[in-house]
Amino acid sequence: MAKIIVVRLEPYPSDEPTGWAVGFNVTCDNGRTFYIDTPVSYDEAKTDEEAVNKAYEKLKESIDTQVKELEKKSSLLGKEISNG
Secondary structure, X not given: OOEEEEEEEEEEOOOOOXXXXXXXXXXXXOOOEEEEEEEEEOOOOOOHHHHXXXXXXXXXXXXXXXXXXXXXXXXXXXXXXXXX
């Protein structure tokens, strides 16, 4: 199961906020990682916790799809090989 960590949670846009910008770092079981984010309006979420939950709801399908694709790749891709 992929590990999902909240790495961005801030008013958005910064000059005149109308909501939150919520971003996640996702680490797949094979070590591959990616970042994904989405805006969540203040109408959708009144608190930062609600914003995180709403963002995850919005992104869950995309996260699952990307995790499935990345987990198909060998964990050997990108691995340094010793030549000596």
